[in-house]
Amino acid sequence: MTKLSVVVPCYNEEAVIDSFDSEIRRVLDGLPVDYEVCYVDDGSKDGTLGRLRAIAAAHGDRTRYVSFSRNFGKEAGMLAGLRESTGDAVVIMDADLQHPPELIGKMLQLYGLGHDQVIARRNREGDKKVRSALSSLYYRAVNSWVDVELSDGVGDFRLLSRPAVDALLALPENNRFSKGLFSWIGFDTVTFDYQNAQREAGETKWKFGALLNYAMDGLISFNNRPLRLAIWTGGVLTALGALYTLWIVIGALIGGVQTPGYVTLVAIIVGLGGVQMTMLGLIGEYIGRIYYETKRRPHFLVKESHGVDPRTGEPQPMASVAERDGR
Template identity: 65%
Template sequence: MLISIVAPCYNEEAVLERFHDRIQAVAEDLLPLGHDMEFVYVDDGSRDRTLAVLKRLAERDARVRYVSFSRNFGKEAALLAGLRHASGDAVVVMDADLQHPPELIRRMVQLREEGHDQVVARRTRTGDGLARTLTARLYYRLVNRLVDVELVDGAGDFRLLSRRVVDAALALTEYNRFSKGLFAWVGFPSTAFTYENAAREAGRSSWNLRGLLNYGIDGLLSFNNRPLRAALWLGMVLLCCAGLYTAWIVGAALIHGVQTPGYVTIITAVTALAGVQMVMLGVIGEYTGRIYYEVKRRPHFLVKATNVERTKDLIP
């Protein structure tokens, strides 16, 4: 079995060579079992010397294939590029910062041989702060009540995919991609195991609070239209409340006459309703914006440099 390692990279100059050395060691362990490896690195427009390191690795190891973007297109685009360039019978998707221990690949391969098309490495939250852990658990609980697929807390991009899962994921051509949800949507027999969370060995994570929030919103909106349905139901509830309040005001005026007090109530109601309207417009705008990006049909990424064949996303 040929195993493709797909590793998106963004400013990973400090750790790339160590990552490749550990991956090579895993490849040597699997070789006696009849498994070979190729390494597909995707440089997501890094601003350091990541591309230079990848070129050096390619000169040293003929199994290394690299693709470098013209700018930073995001991790989802890098994952897509890696899957398009992977030719293996199975593909292992993982980060290049060593937070995904390469030694777990052997276990993934063993589970693949048992007939599983997806083998997911689910990390524990050991070492995470209490606030982050609680927020993540609440997010997954909320999302799984809304979306059409099940997202597992701790199950990220670190996973082994069979060729038919990769082909199915590549057949989904939407511009706004949420790979974790796409892998769950395509289905096929899958299994998971847990591993202890590992710290980065070098460099600094490019994820920040804003990025995590945007990623969470993508997951929420990518696989359902329930926020739009919720907006409709909320509008109907507010309409009923407004009707009851109007009836109460008219009844009070008929019984007690018109009274001047009520300024605070009116201002509160107007402000609250305006806030709800803005939220609902924001939800509608999110879906409209996604439609806008889809109909433009722009490429997911542009390639600046590569040592493999040109892709259809590379404009000549």
């Protein structure tokens, strides 16, 4: 029998986590699989961790969780869940019920046909029109730049085979952009569409600023073309500057030196200064990523955990950082 692991990153999901757990177990109990649910508490500030403790106590060896020492972000949460998972196949999904648990059955059917990645792609019905338009524009633009293909509507909700999970865990980078990593590892992939669902409770964690930073990560993480663009932009501006200088010199030789030109000079200085600052910021972004990679810090720190040690297969009771360190 196939063993399925369901990885669920959580951040401030106290209002919905019990509903999610009841729904996911209702669905999984009706499928011909052995399963485990692996929760990752990403440093929640509400009562999420307390609810996970209660869920783990109620469901024993079919529930595992880890709790971070602080908020490390969803990328770290997914990585921790993949490391904790022991199943032949792993489903990654959110706890807010926007990823319908009923689709797991269809994922397993497609997995049984030999696919290593089964991706659920949502439509954008119910989203704000401006946000949908900007998202579509972003994916069209970014796919002309990056070295991997990113699809609009495709997120983290997917099933991965054990070989695909192992491939992801073998990638050591600190700056992780999972959408790109999922595409980069390849493997046999199939995609199906599903109806967009609204949050069951709580508020979205993806505000405009977070989405903007995420978009920048996607643009920079899988190519160096912006740096090439900086080189070409610098070359074009140098050529234009030389032509402008030649025009000024010829004009002075023919008609003499004229006083007007202050506005033009200021515009050129401000424009070139803005271009230079943009290029320096771009180069700095790449250097900053190199800086963080060289530190070799762990992706996250675990404050508390409960479940099965994936290295030994032995039961692993709830433990705090102090207990593990012998304090």
